[in-house]
Amino acid sequence: MSEKNTNGSGFYEVFEVFSKRSEKTDMQYQFSLLAPNHEMALAMAQENFMRREPVIDIWVVKRSDIRKLNEEEKETLKRLDNKDYRTAKGYGYLKKKWREYEQGMLDEKEILSWGDDKNASNRKRTTS
Incomplete structure (x- = not known):
């Protein structure tokens, strides 16, 4: 997997360059370059x-030292179908359910029944 330049001499190697602009930013990929060794790169x-x-840090990495996942390893990254409970969208229905529950508790019949109970208790007090 060692990459050499296209002229066939094998003297130069491909390096990938990353930079960081400030302490709060992440490293960002910039470009590739050809160099004979790490120091020159x-x-x-x-x-x-x-x-x-201005940059505060530069990383220079030989491309042949970068390893990527093979197809079998990529398969392990796929999520299982039964993990919806881990995402916030899995609980989106709860707001609607809670609203229905609250509205069901305070329907018109229930509110009117409160008035009937008070009138009934007031009537009992006046008659006794």
């Missing part, structure tokens, strides 16, 4: 960045 990346914008 770092010097080339610094020269390229120091002319354009």
